[in-house]
Amino acid sequence: MLSDQQLARKSLEYRRDTLRWIKHSGAGHTGGSLSCTDILNVLYNRILRVSPQSFSSPTRDRYIQSKGHSVESLFVVLADQGFYQQEELASLCRYESHFVGHPTKKIPGVEQNTGALGHGLPISAGIAIGGKLDNADFRVFTLLGDGELAEGSNWEAAMAAAHYKLDNLTAIVDCNTLQITGHTANVMNNEPLAEKFQAFGWAVRSIDGHDIRELTAALSTPLETGKPSAIIARTVKGKGVSFMENVGKWHHGVPSDEEYAQALSELNSALKALPETC
Amino acid sequence: MSAPAPSLFTEAAIKTAEGLGLTKGRANLEVFADTLLTLATSDKNVLAVTSDSRGSGKLVPFGQALPEQIVEVGIAEQNLVGIAAGLSSVGKNVFAVSPACFLAARALEQIKNDVAYSDNPVTLVGISAGVSYGALGTTHHSLHDFAALRAINNLRIIAPADNFEAREAVLAAANLQEPVYLRFGKAALYNLPATDRFHVDKVRVLRQGKDATFIANGETVIHALLAAALLEQRGITCNVISAPSIKPLDGETVLSLAADSKAVITVEEHMVNGGLGEACAALIAQAAINPKFKIMGIPDEYTVTGSQADIFRHYGISMEGLSETMLGLLEP
Numbered sequence: 071m072l073s074d075q076q077l078a079r080k081s082l083e084y085r086r087d088t089l090r091w092i093k094h095s096g097a098g099h100t101g102g103s104l105s106c107t108d109i110l111n112v113l114y115n116r117i118l119r120v121s122p123q124s125f126s127s128p129t130r131d132r133y134i135q136s137k138g139h140s141v142e143s144l145f146v147v148l149a150d151q152g153f154y155q156q157e158e159l160a161s162l163c164r165y166e167s168h169f170v171g172h173p174t175k176k177i178p179g180v181e182q183n184t185g186a187l188g189h190g191l192p193i194s195a196g197i198a199i200g201g202k203l204d205n206a207d208f209r210v211f212t213l214l215g216d217g218e219l220a221e222g223s224n225w226e227a228a229m230a231a232a233h234y235k236l237d238n239l240t241a242i243v244d245c246n247t248l249q250i251t252g253h254t255a256n257v258m259n260n261e262p263l264a265e266k267f268q269a270f271g272w273a274v275r276s277i278d279g280h281d282i283r284e285l286t287a288a289l290s291t292p293l294e295t296g297k298p299s300a301i302i303a304r305t306v307k308g309k310g311v312s313f314m315e316n317v318g319k320w321h322h323g324v325p326s327d328e329e330y331a332q333a334l335s336e337l338n339s340a341l342k343a344l345p346e347t348c
Numbered sequence: 349m350s351a352p353a354p355s356l357f358t359e360a361a362i363k364t365a366e367g368l369g370l371t372k373g374r375a376n377l378e379v380f381a382d383t384l385l386t387l388a389t390s391d392k393n394v395l396a397v398t399s400d401s402r403g404s405g406k407l408v409p410f411g412q413a414l415p416e417q418i419v420e421v422g423i424a425e426q427n428l429v430g431i432a433a434g435l436s437s438v439g440k441n442v443f444a445v446s447p448a449c450f451l452a453a454r455a456l457e458q459i460k461n462d463v464a465y466s467d468n469p470v471t472l473v474g475i476s477a478g479v480s481y482g483a484l485g486t487t488h489h490s491l492h493d494f495a496a497l498r499a500i501n502n503l504r505i506i507a508p509a510d511n512f513e514a515r516e517a518v519l520a521a522a523n524l525q526e527p528v529y530l531r532f533g534k535a536a537l538y539n540l541p542a543t544d545r546f547h548v549d550k551v552r553v554l555r556q557g558k559d560a561t562f563i564a565n566g567e568t569v570i571h572a573l574l575a576a577a578l579l580e581q582r583g584i585t586c587n588v589i590s591a592p593s594i595k596p597l598d599g600e601t602v603l604s605l606a607a608d609s610k611a612v613i614t615v616e617e618h619m620v621n622g623g624l625g626e627a628c629a630a631l632i633a634q635a636a637i638n639p640k641f642k643i644m645g646i647p648d649e650y651t652v653t654g655s656q657a658d659i660f661r662h663y664g665i666s667m668e669g670l671s672e673t674m675l676g677l678l679e680p
């Protein structure tokens with residue numbers, strides 16, 4: 071298994087590559103891709119029993135990215151996992167490309183077509199019920215945005231997941247506190263979020279969504295037998311690039327040449343600062 | 349307390365049906381539920397998913413016989429379809445059952461994205477469709493579902509006209525690895541004349557004639573058939589087509605019969621916008637054939653209050669109404 075240090079390096083590389091392909095395609099959901107990078111890193115490198123070889127296996131773990139707009143970081147991570155060559159992302163959002171600006175099953179490694187918000191949790195609950203019916207031991211993970219939680223379908227599924235005691239289901243909320251209009255607290259406040267999930271019958275843990283160890287601990291096993299797990303991952307939108315952090319316009323901002331050069335220089339400096347061993 | 353529902357058929361229509369040797373069948377919804385129970389009994393991957401709809405879906409016996417194979421989601425149609433898609437993606441043969449009015453409206457985005465676009469071969473079962481709920485009114489009518497669902501890629505739409513078509517459609521949907529929308533009403537139906545074996549992509553030609561053509565689906569087909577029989581007494585012979593599959597529509601058969609007809613009438617338990625009639629109109633116009641043409645359905649207005657029978661009669665969906673409309677269309 072990769073060390074924490076090695077994962078720290080991967081997170082920086084993923085952020086660099088995410089920006090590279092957003093810059094190349096001239097479009098992308100930059101801030102949210104950067105806020106969920108560490109979550110995807112830990113999921114794919116530590117937690118999920120998924121690989122290009124096992125992807126057709128019925129017993130594989132499932133990952134459904136409900137916040138489908140943060141697709142650029144997912145595409146980078148799937149390339150790193152060997153589902154395809156990263157250079158294929160040169161066609162991202164280009165004419166006739168399979169790489170649409172949201173996840174689709176045409177891309178190896180993607181489970182479901184997502185992007186309309188409020189869909190991933192119901193689908194994941196269905197997969198988890200299927201796993202229970204078959205006594206299968208796979209787990210199901212879905213990544214939700216904090217703004218996304220205003221969609222009522224999430225709460226229909228939250229109710230059903232507790233009703234069916236889906237402890238094989240884990241919902242991770244990329245709680246970056248921003249959405250396209252501004253602060254989630256001002257647009258449509260969803261706090262107290264942990265208490266909401268608890269009241270729906272979920273086991274809940276709030277963590278630092280950029281901390282590899284906290285993510286690993288929270289995701290390694292279900293939080294509680296007989297309950298679905300909600301991980302409230304406190305994150306920073308635009309994480310890793312100083313001028314993008316917590317700035318709403320980077321929701322789907324594309325960096326200028328100068329901004330891109332500065333972002334790369336910050337990420338490369340951080341990479342250089344890592345110990346040599348990893 | 350509700351008033352006794354008037355018959356869908358006048359005395360004359362019942363006589364005409366008897367003259368054709370038609371026998372009374374059951375409600376399609378009951379045939380659906382029986383067929384699904386048979387399928388599920390021999391295959392534990394067959395699941396019914398319900399949204400507090402097992403009673404209206406005639407699935408209480410299913411739930412009693414196979415409690416492990418029914419997934420209840422409560423009154424939550426979006427979740428119904430999302431969960432059905434997830435179950436389908438792990439290899440379950442899923443029938444998601446809910447009143448058509450809610451299924452094809454509230455859960456429309458889940459149908460579009462989670463079932464059709466993600467290509468999860470769920471069978472969506474719209475029950476008590478059209479104006480089956482009668483006087484319960486517009487909230488409970490589904491007069492939009494053909495139109496809404498026809499505009500979604502990768503979704504078959506099937507509205508069976510009798511117990512034979514209903515059973516065959518359920519079996520076909522169970523075997524197809526494709527998203528399907530099945531639409532059932534709850535009225536007891538006549539068994540229509542037998543034809544060759546059911547083919548899911550094909551219309552059924554129930555009666556052949558030289559002058560005109562009726563194209564209908566669902567619970568309106570019987571009325572078109574009776575109208576054709578009545579017209580024959582006046583020397584006018586008609587084709588009667590049951591088109592259970594509105595998408596894909598069997599254009600080849602429809603066009604070959606329409607081409608030799610002086611007039612074509614389509615009949616459906618749906619708003620005249622965007623349903624079977626407009627699907628046929630598009631075919632006919634693009635084939636550059638030019639019969640007189642009329643779409644019979646529910647007009648774009650608040651539907652009159654009444655039972656399904658009242659509503660059908662009010663809008664001319666009856667033996668008498670359809671034969672008169674055809675006579676008017678055939679006038680020189």
Ligand SMILES: [Mg+2]
Nearest residue numbers: 216217248249
């Ligand atoms: Mg957010």
